[in-house]
Amino acid sequence: MKISNGASNNKNKEIGHIASFFSGVARIQGLPSVFLHEVLLDEANTPVAIVIGFDENFVDALFFKENFDLKKPVFRSFESFSIPVSENYTDRIVNGLGNPIDGLGAIQGKISPVFRGAPPIIAREPVVMPLSTGIKIIDTNLPLGRGQRELIVGDRKVGKSTIATDAVLNQKNAEPSVYCIYVICGQKERKLREIISLFKKHNAFLYTAIVSASAGSSFAEQYLAPFVGCAIGEYFRDNGKHALVVYDDLSKHAKSYRDISLLLERAPGREAYPGDIFSLHATLLERAAKVSKGNGGGSLTALPIIETQEGDITSFIPTNLISITDGQIYLEAGLFQKGFLPAVNVGLSVSRVGSQAQPKTLKEVVGGIRLALSQHKELQKLSQLETAVSIEAQKKIRRGDLVLELLKQDKHTNIEWQEQVVLF
Structure with a gap:
């Protein structure tokens, strides 16, 4: 969060007064020319809040800290949150x-x-x-x-x-x-x-x-x-x-x-x-x-x-x-x-x-994997309904089982795509 030194004179700024405040979420009266995501300052020119919306009566703001003296005014910085x-x-x-x-x-x-x-x-x-x-x-x-x-x-x-x-x-x-x-x-x-x-x-x-x-x-x-x-x-x-x-x-x-x-x-x-x-x-x-x-x-x-x-x-x-x-x-x-x-x-x-x-090499090697997995899933459902499954279907199921085993991987054991080319 950064505010330039140019935003330092509160005397020439619009003044806002807190109308409601709960857990850092505030509605503020005043500040008629404020813009969305503008940073608001306190009397010491310290950034204290950001504008997240407004209507004809109030400015909606989020305060960076959940405790703020509600009697104190806030001022415009004329700068977006940066x-x-x-x-x-x-x-x-x-x-x-x-x-x-x-x-x-x-x-x-x-x-x-x-x-x-x-x-x-x-x-x-x-x-x-x-x-x-x-x-x-x-x-x-x-x-x-x-x-x-x-x-x-x-x-x-x-x-x-x-x-x-x-x-x-x-x-x-x-x-x-x-x-x-x-x-x-x-x-x-x-x-x-x-x-x-x-x-x-x-x-x-x-x-x-x-x-x-x-x-x-x-x-x-x-x-x-x-x-x-x-x-x-x-x-x-x-x-x-x-x-x-x-x-x-x-x-x-x-x-x-x-x-x-x-x-x-x-x-x-x-x-x-x-x-x-x-x-x-x-x-x-x-x-x-x-x-x-x-x-x-x-x-x-x-x-x-x-x-x-x-x-x-x-x-x-x-x-x-x-x-x-x-x-x-x-x-x-x-x-x-x-x-x-x-x-x-x-x-x-x-x-x-x-x-x-x-990568082109990987694309050529793994082109049929997604199809093999799709066929495997459908044929497994079919095999649960029928006792006799064709030899061709059995081959596709075995190929799908093999592909699934190859795709298993423990966490934090990354494999570079060049190694995946060799694997598949």
Whole structure:
């Protein structure tokens, strides 16, 4: 979070007075000319809140801290919420406001607004450059490309975060280099400690930054964390480099925003979510892109994570994000319980970028795997109904069994795509 020295004289500013305040969520009277995402200041010119909406009577704001003297006024800064961005974020941990929490000092960089528009169509180019995850079932059946937005969806405790962390670990030897930003939103502090330990063990911090807004963080931090992570990733993309940002997870981000909206007495919609939740996530995920060579040729890839209840992908937030993204990796609890790991249901998963973002050699080798798995599933159902199965069908079932065994993989045991070519 950064405010320039130019915003320093409160005497010439509009004055706002807090009308209501609960857990850092406030409605403010005054400030008639304020704009969306503007930072508000206290009497000492210290940033204290961000504007997230307004109507003819009130300004809706999120305070960075949950305690504030309600008798004191707030003032406009005339500046949008911004952070310094640079390569200095690698090997660092920041909170949802972009402030370091690892005790290693301030992060220097070029000041950039956290809320920006997505690259226009004319500035983009097709997603054809592979992003290898090191996970066999994904690289062979659901190949990802640099600049893609691929949703990871499934019930709790089925390995969603493991897919994302393994994708980050696999970028260690990526060419060209891929810088990673891991956004933790609404999770327990224990999860942050586990991810830090994992990244340190595999030396992933050398190219990775963590943005953490845990469940105990303020509403402001939880609301801003994904956008802060996106802004850091955009720095690499806009400078001709490649970045991967993981949002873990957007279901908790949506619930946090729902709580904020209910406290602000906004009209609830489906499942009590506010009407603009789709727009909020769309503006975030549309910023992931592969830009043209004339615009630097960099890319920002997004891996949002969403949690379902009892495998229901038809509920409001999952359907929203499925419609926004370029495909989804669906993890099934039934497969997880049977010991098939990663528990990816290939039939319900899709990568809309497809094989155009797959290394040519790997594409030639694994072309029939998806068909073999589809035939295997259907023939297994048939074999349960009929006692006599043709020899040809038995061969296809055995081939499917073999492919499934080859696709099994323990967590954190990444396999480069060149090795997968030999394997298949």
